[in-house]
Amino acid sequence: MKDTNKGSHLARNQRAAKKKQKRRSSKPEEQDAAQEALEEAEAVPVSPYKETYEWIQCLVLALIVCVLLFVFVARVIDVVGYSMVPTLDDGDKIIITRWAGDYEQGDIVVLRKETLREEPIVKRVIAVEGQTVDIDFTLGIVYVDGVALDEPYVNELTYTQEDFEGPITVPEGCVFVMGDNRNNSTDSRDARVGCVDTRYIMGKVIFRIMPLSKMGAIYGSDG
Numbered sequence: 068m069k070d071t072n073k074g075s076h077l078a079r080n081q082r083a084a085k086k087k088q089k090r091r092s093s094k095p096e097e098q099d100a101a102q103e104a105l106e107e108a109e110a111v112p113v114s115p116y117k118e119t120y121e122w123i124q125c126l127v128l129a130l131i132v133c134v135l136l137f138v139f140v141a142r143v144i145d146v147v148g149y150s151m152v153p154t155l156d157d158g159d160k161i162i163i164t165r166w167a168g169d170y171e172q173g174d175i176v177v178l179r180k181e182t183l184r185e186e187p188i189v190k191r192v193i194a195v196e197g198q199t200v201d202i203d204f205t206l207g208i209v210y211v212d213g214v215a216l217d218e219p220y221v222n223e224l225t226y227t228q229e230d231f232e233g234p235i236t237v238p239e240g241c242v243f244v245m246g247d248n249r250n251n252s253t254d255s256r257d258a259r260v261g262c263v264d265t266r267y268i269m270g271k272v273i274f275r276i277m278p279l280s281k282m283g284a285i286y287g288s289d290g
Contacts, residue, residue, distance in 0.1 A: 150246030
């Protein structure tokens with residue numbers, strides 16, 4: 068009886084060993100098959116036309132994104148002239164945005180005024196709708212709603228009158244603008260500009276990108 072049990076046990080061990088050996092022998096075969104499939108996939112040539120098409124797709128998508136950004140969010144403008152010295156100089160490249168909310172006193176904006184010239188002009192908002200502007204050209208002081216403005220950003224005090232006859236109240240939907248280079252700026256003091264309808268404003272200046280030595284935000288502690 069013991070011999071019979073011993074034989075049965077030995078037979079089971081032999082069968083288990085054969086199964087294990089079979090499983091071991093099948094693994095290299097599976098690995099070889101997977102390696103061959105991978106090599107065949109890598110060996111399939113990629114059509115140059117497909118690569119070109121994919122590159123074109125990427126370029127077109129990037130172009131569309133750039134166009135949407137510059138039409139609806141921001142754009143680059145060249146400063147022409149010296150009316151915003153010392154804040155901005157002729158030839159500076161600035162970024163403006165149309166999504167800056169309502170324009171406020173102190174904002175630097177780019178606007179179009181075809182009664183003056185076709186090119187965009189850059190000015191600073193001095194007063195918004197409903198505010199009253201007056202200027203003492205003897206002392207060079209600008210008043211808004213009877214309060215003298217603290218203007219550390221100007222090149223010099225405001226002595227040039229142009230066509231200004233104050234005080235004036237800024238109409239609804241308009242702003243009163245002046246250049247920081249007060250005595251060398253054509254702005255709301257000039258009848259050709261006057262109070263500017265905000266629909267003519269292209270956007271608010273938010274950043275200067277050129278020259279590189281002056282790259283950065285426009286508004287400091289004084290803005």
